[in-house]
Amino acid sequence: DSGVTQTPKHLITATGQRVTLRCSPRSGDLSVYWYQQSLDQGLQFLIHYYNGEERAKGNILERFSAQQFPDLHSELNLSSLELGDSALYFCASSALESGNTIYFGEGSWLTVV
Amino acid sequence: AQSVTQLGSHVSVSEGALVLLRCNYSSSVPPYLFWYVQYPNQGLQLLLKYTTGATLVKGINGFEAEFKKSETSFHLTKPSAHMSDAAEYFCAVSEGYGGSQGNLIFGKGTKLSVKP
Numbered sequence: 001d002s003g004v005t006q007t008p009k010h011l012i013t014a015t016g017q018r019v020t021l022r023c024s025p026r027s028g029d030l031s032v033y034w035y036q037q038s039l040d041q042g043l044q045f046l047i048h049y050y051n052g053e054e055r056a057k058g059n060i061l062e063r064f065s066a067q068q069f070p071d072l073h074s075e076l077n078l079s080s081l082e083l084g085d086s087a088l089y090f091c092a093s094s095a096l097e098s099g100n101t102i103y104f105g106e107g108s109w110l111t112v113v
Numbered sequence: 114a115q116s117v118t119q120l121g122s123h124v125s126v127s128e129g130a131l132v133l134l135r136c137n138y139s140s141s142v143p144p145y146l147f148w149y150v151q152y153p154n155q156g157l158q159l160l161l162k163y164t165t166g167a168t169l170v171k172g173i174n175g176f177e178a179e180f181k182k183s184e185t186s187f188h189l190t191k192p193s194a195h196m197s198d199a200a201e202y203f204c205a206v207s208e209g210y211g212g213s214q215g216n217l218i219f220g221k222g223t224k225l226s227v228k229p
Contacts (some may be wrong), residue, residue: 043219056216104157
């Protein structure tokens with residue numbers, strides 16, 4: 001158990017819908033990262049937040065957004081869903097902005113039908 | 114831009130045999146390098162990482178990797194495979210020296226099968 005908690009574990013939704021994935025980082029970790037794992041694209045970095053502020057963006061679509069709240073939990077919002085958005089979404093956390101081990105949650109499986 | 118190439122999407126070894134998973138990277142800055150393992154229906158677990166210092170890095174479960182700058186490689190090895198090592202292994206790179214260690218660029222992964 002990495003200490004990073006993600007909900008929901010599985011989610012099935014229809015095209016065009018919007019979903020929110022939630023992540024609770026390890027206790028005390030200020031950095032939260034989101035990654036997408038799909039069969040065709042592999043593991044891709046989406047976005048990084050540090051203590052509530054966006055720090056870096058990767059291959060995140062404009063239809064996707066994220067935020068980190070004062071209690072340090074984070075949410076990834078996916079809107080106007082397409083079939084190709086079906087993937088495993090990972091949250092990860094680390095204590096500092098850099099230089100510390102990154103711990104991954106078990107992921108949220110999103111299936112768009 | 115940084116990138117990672119893992120040679121071989123699937124590697125099969127016999128139990129007790131040497132495990133060698135290959136990883137080559139491209140980076141314009143001194144890299145931080147990582148190996149992660151993913152068991153079925155689970156998240157990613159860090160096996161080992163190289164940041165600075167000793168180029169031979171030892172990790173968990175008997176795995177180790179050697180950073181070779183001249184070859185831009187970071188191959189993962191284990192002297193003797195166990196059945197429990199069957200999983201998918203990912204090599205990753207990130208910017209060092211102030212870059213966020215968590216903005217990882219992953220390879221496509223190598224599935225390791227271990228035959229009894």
